[in-house]
Amino acid sequence: MVNVGQPFVPEYNNTSSDKYKKFVSNFKSKMEPYYKEKVPNFNSMEIRKLSEGKTKRRRSLALTKVSRSSTVIVHHDVMVDISNDNNFNSSYYTSFKEVKSALDALKGTDDIIDVDAFETELNVTEVCDAVTAILPEEYRKYYAPSILPGKVMCVSQCHQGHPHPKMCFNNATCEVSFDGPSCYCLNTDVSWYLGEDCSYKVNKIGFYAGTGVVALILVITIAVLTAYVVINKRKVSRSKDIKRKLVNKWLEDDVEWPTQRNTLHSVSRGPHDNPTFSQENSYRRDSSEIYRPNLSEDQTDSQYSIPETDIQPYNFQRDVRIDRPQIRSSSEI
Template structure:
């Protein structure tokens, strides 16, 4: 039993279609890339539509019916105009495309009508005395190359010659009193607008028309002739996406190129050497700090253990108060020499002494009675109780 796998079709953008091998897309005009996601750097139209303005006056009387395209007068004139003028253009003018913008109006007075002008009423002279003025444009397809086979200037001169031939042809159905041909300037902006038809507006805004020695091109910032060109250095490639121009930098076995314009050059060997040095320094630093922390922790713990051991040994030792000499409860137990034998005062002398207080006589004598506390009830050898200090272990701290 064989297992079949379905290959997911490639996703094409901007109207592209997948190729038969499903590896790339067939892109429409103006787009490129594997998925047609980018536009081409420049679009060059094959031909340029140039215009020649023609003004001729025909030896016929202009009437108001010539303004109405559905009138018999207009239809009769238009038939003769196509048979005489337009056919001459097609035969004699190279790269002729078509005739547009035909306008009929009143021209200059007809030749020989000055004498009749005085005898006719004023309202009749305007139409009866004016010739038929015909204005129209000739559209030409000029090759969009630097050196075309027929230049625009050469074709304009050719048009003037055709007009002269029609004017001098006595057998022509239309008799020309006067005919002129004038050149028009090339509007490169309109050329690019027409060339970019079919491309999304998100991409059209990046194009700019330029004229290079008569050749018109519509270029993006990826083209060096653009007014705001994006220059990618070190052989980087510029592409236009919906976000704008972007430089794609190349790389080889020795260098990487980075930056917006690929101007930053990075040597691979130097990069790896620097990265290795930084990694080595980082490893050594971590190792040093780890060793320092371990040694410092051991030192602190050792000092703490030593202190705890000293405290423990001190607490385990028996503590005894030094012995004191016992004395009798006699009068010589007082340290004060006043009450010692042979002193000035005795206990009996204070018993007979009674101070006299009088309102008229201030008491100025010093009174120092013997303390009435009986020292027989005080014991010298009292037991002292001392609580051992509570030592916290390292786990409690």
């Protein structure tokens, strides 16, 4: 800021007026050579506005009269070139001191009433806009300024210094296109990647081999289980058929049980057994059959006469029938 000892006119508020343009042209033609001489890294200067300064009083001794007039304050920016390296902060402060020293040397000369200099905060957005000005608009939106250690950079989303970086894994490369940042995976002919960021790497050969082994195990397991189920089902069916046939035969047939050999009426064979009534030579007789001894004619004496009686042989073989056994299930028992 420089306070020039010239009267301020209303036309200076209009940047399109001739008086404004003429004043600015004269001021720049005077100050630019001076800055180039005093400031080594000077690049250019830019007038921001003209404002009205403090009133200047003048007293006339002859007329004892006071006249009042305002001055012109020129607000302008001084641009300097600073190398973007690890020492850019120190370079900036050095240039600022050089500009302030040059302004202080102008105070009190050529109607310059007052001067002052102010530090400007670093606007990294403007730096990035200036760097990406040569790029198409579709690409510029993927770039952002970043202050790295001692350095200002304009980086894309593929850079880790970006506020919202694009992460890529498994040594994949990141590139910015019209659609935004994308990850390009490596060795796609032998590997698959399940994520867009090239994460979850899957080897094709290992996948095919594992899938084949698993499929073979499943097939063998299914075949064994199927054979076991079929064989077991046949065994169960065969067992059921056999049991069913036995039960049906048992239920359909009229079972006859033979008589026991030794009963209350049985006679054991001994030395006096009559072979006629033995079990081997047993027979049945009709109830009308009468046993009559055969006597010879010379035995007609009365002492040998045997009264006639009906002697029926004892039948040692008789059919014994029992009730049919009742079948009960294991649960009923």
